[in-house]
Amino acid sequence: MNVLVVLPILIPLVSAVATLLLRSSVRAQNVIGMTGSALLLAASIWLLTAVHDGGILVQQLGGWKAPFGISFVADTFSALMVLLTGVTGLAIAIYSAAAVDEPRRRFGYFPLLHILLMGVNGAFLTGDMFNLYVWFEVMLIASFVLLVLGGERVQFAGAVKYVTVNLLASMLFLIGAGVLYGKTGTLNFADLAFKLSQTANPELVNTSAMLFLVAFGIKAAIFPFFFWLPDSYPVPPAAITALFAGLLTKVGVYALLRTFSIIFVHDTGFTQPLFLVLAGVTMVVGVLGAVAQSEMKRLLSFHIVSQIGYALMGLGIFTQLALSGAIYFTLHVAIAKAALFLVVGYVARKRGHTALKQLGGLLRESPVLAVLFLLAALSLAGLPPFSGFFAKFTLVRAGLESADYVIVAVALAVSMLTLFSMTKIWGEAFWKETPGGVPSADILPPAPTVENPLVTVYPTLTKASMALYFIPMFLLVAVTVIMGLAAEPILQMTGQAADQLLNPTLYIESVLGVQP
Amino acid sequence: MHLLIAILSGVLFAAGVWLILRRSLARLVLGLILISHSASLVIFTSGGLQHAEPPLVEKGATALQTPFADPLPQALILTAIVISFGLFAFFLVLIKRAHQETGTDDIDAMSEVES
Numbered sequence: 001m002n003v004l005v006v007l008p009i010l011i012p013l014v015s016a017v018a019t020l021l022l023r024s025s026v027r028a029q030n031v032i033g034m035t036g037s038a039l040l041l042a043a044s045i046w047l048l049t050a051v052h053d054g055g056i057l058v059q060q061l062g063g064w065k066a067p068f069g070i071s072f073v074a075d076t077f078s079a080l081m082v083l084l085t086g087v088t089g090l091a092i093a094i095y096s097a098a099a100v101d102e103p104r105r106r107f108g109y110f111p112l113l114h115i116l117l118m119g120v121n122g123a124f125l126t127g128d129m130f131n132l133y134v135w136f137e138v139m140l141i142a143s144f145v146l147l148v149l150g151g152e153r154v155q156f157a158g159a160v161k162y163v164t165v166n167l168l169a170s171m172l173f174l175i176g177a178g179v180l181y182g183k184t185g186t187l188n189f190a191d192l193a194f195k196l197s198q199t200a201n202p203e204l205v206n207t208s209a210m211l212f213l214v215a216f217g218i219k220a221a222i223f224p225f226f227f228w229l230p231d232s233y234p235v236p237p238a239a240i241t242a243l244f245a246g247l248l249t250k251v252g253v254y255a256l257l258r259t260f261s262i263i264f265v266h267d268t269g270f271t272q273p274l275f276l277v278l279a280g281v282t283m284v285v286g287v288l289g290a291v292a293q294s295e296m297k298r299l300l301s302f303h304i305v306s307q308i309g310y311a312l313m314g315l316g317i318f319t320q321l322a323l324s325g326a327i328y329f330t331l332h333v334a335i336a337k338a339a340l341f342l343v344v345g346y347v348a349r350k351r352g353h354t355a356l357k358q359l360g361g362l363l364r365e366s367p368v369l370a371v372l373f374l375l376a377a378l379s380l381a382g383l384p385p386f387s388g389f390f391a392k393f394t395l396v397r398a399g400l401e402s403a404d405y406v407i408v409a410v411a412l413a414v415s416m417l418t419l420f421s422m423t424k425i426w427g428e429a430f431w432k433e434t435p436g437g438v439p440s441a442d443i444l445p446p447a448p449t450v451e452n453p454l455v456t457v458y459p460t461l462t463k464a465s466m467a468l469y470f471i472p473m474f475l476l477v478a479v480t481v482i483m484g485l486a487a488e489p490i491l492q493m494t495g496q497a498a499d500q501l502l503n504p505t506l507y508i509e510s511v512l513g514v515q516p
Numbered sequence: 517m518h519l520l521i522a523i524l525s526g527v528l529f530a531a532g533v534w535l536i537l538r539r540s541l542a543r544l545v546l547g548l549i550l551i552s553h554s555a556s557l558v559i560f561t562s563g564g565l566q567h568a569e570p571p572l573v574e575k576g577a578t579a580l581q582t583p584f585a586d587p588l589p590q591a592l593i594l595t596a597i598v599i600s601f602g603l604f605a606f607f608l609v610l611i612k613r614a615h616q617e618t619g620t621d622d623i624d625a626m627s628e629v630e631s
Contacts, residue, residue, distance in 0.1 A: 182562025
């Protein structure tokens with residue numbers, strides 16, 4: 001009995017129930033929301049140390065032996081991703097206490113936040129394909145409601161696209177799972193890996209492998225399935241966008257890394273070049289889209305797409321170093337991205353909008369905010385000594401070692417463009433003076449639009465709510481700096497995770513017991 | 517029988533895609549519902565259609581009587597149906613609210629209103 005494995009799912013569930021019961025008291029919700037996330041972070045650290053020291057932990061739910069029951073498996077990869085949920089979740093919970101307006105909190109913001117965290121952790125920990133589908137849905141329904149919560153007009157157009165695309169992805173996932181079950185008679189990851197390594201013609205599961213690729217690709221927003229993301233992510237308040245940017249697309253990446261490293265490895269001659277092409281195009285299209293934007297949230301949303309390409313690149317190269325780099329990169333980009341969106345949320349609160357042209361003078365007004373933005377932005381662009389540098393360095397080194405020069409060149413060029421568009425935000429919003437004088441007609445504070453959704457008027461900031469804004473930013477920026485400074489031990493851990501993905505024997509034995 | 521259901525789920529999927537490609541929100545929902553039915557049928561068919569005994573061990577017997585039906589695909593479908601029921605309930609409310617707010621049923625027009 002390993003309760004530890006399911007603890008990261010139980011804690012958010014309990015927090016969600018508690019916040020739901022105390023719906024009428026906004027203050028109590030804040031306290032429970034934060035405490036719950038803090039406990040989740042503690043549990044995820046505990047899980048990671050346990051897995052790091054003691055190897056893969058398995059919990060068979062209901063005492064049904066694998067592959068008949070549902071297994072929950074925590075290997076190093078899963079534990080690292082759960083830790084990511086813990087860190088991001090805590091930062092968002094603190095930030096939300098100040099940044100999410102009271103009507104939203106009255107209508108169940110905190111319960112939804114915790115349900116979302118539960119779904120994400122469930123997806124990271126499950127060892128069963130159909131159960132993964134269920135966790136995806138738990139996560140999705142929470143994200144749907146979070147996206148439209150508040151019922152502002154701009155949120156609907158974005159939400160309709162988001163819901164449609166995600167429902168389609170779920171159907172494809174289901175069909176993939178059905179076909180896979182028809183071929184192998186099992187849905188347990190470990191059992192699938194074992195059975196597919198034994199069957200005579202495993203190419204037959206390519207059908208479901210490609211269905212999964214499309215389904216997870218839509219969730220991860222890779223090319224050509226990314227178009228929904230820049231339309232829907234910018235519409236809710238920044239705290240929610242930060243949560244989505246940090247966690248939701250990463251679940252898609254996790255699912256891709258997991259399934260295409262331990263299960264669908266029989267036809268690497270076909271899948272690896274495919275991933276490399278998708279990775280390259282995703283990076284380029286995302287960053288070019290970002291360069292063309294003039295609104296902070298949309299610009300950063302396009303960067304989410306572009307960064308997903310790097311994680312995919314690791315999967316395409318498919319060596320131990322590359323997978324290790326991809327995992328490190330996924331952790332890094334989630335943290336850096338969430339930090340950037342938190343900064344944007346504060347800008348939106350200060351100025352009432354986030355259109356770059358009309359912004360300015362933020363460096364003078366709030367130097368601390370400017371520095372936090374700069375650190376996160378440089379980390380995202382991949383400058384040393386931040387985490388982004390080591391993530392990209394590892395991926396590039398892996399690419400050079402396996403002679404995939406094209407993708408390495410693309411990755412480096414895209415890095416340049418990322419840096420360029422980060423300096424654009426820096427120059428426009430922080431460095432230049434506020435466009436002064438009497439505003440002419442075209443630079444009046446704009447009406448709420450898709451481009452520029454945040455015009456909600458908030459009460460003035462007090463010292464306490466300022467602290468709630470800045471503590472999570474500090475936390476996330478500190479994590480990205482520490483991940484850079486302590487790259488060696490973290491890379492050693494992601495290396496261990498990559499080893500477990502590349503040699504699934506250990507995973508299979510831990511879940512199924514020793515094979516005859 | 518396999519062929520028949522395979523064709524049926526193909527037709528449902530195609531009809532669903534056709535409906536999704538219309539611009540009206542109501543057709544969008546109907547299209548997604550058809551696709552979800554098609555997905556259920558695919559799981560059902562790939563699990564193996566056969567005339568068989570229920571997978572219950574008879575009193576006094578020690579093993580299942582062959583041939584027995586595989587209960588798992590049905591459990592999967594049941595779960596999927598329940599989940600998509602919830603999702604579609606939400607989606608219906610969403611498009612109703614979207615229609616109320618934007619005053620249009622046309623997806624393109626809705627985006628124009630916004631931007």
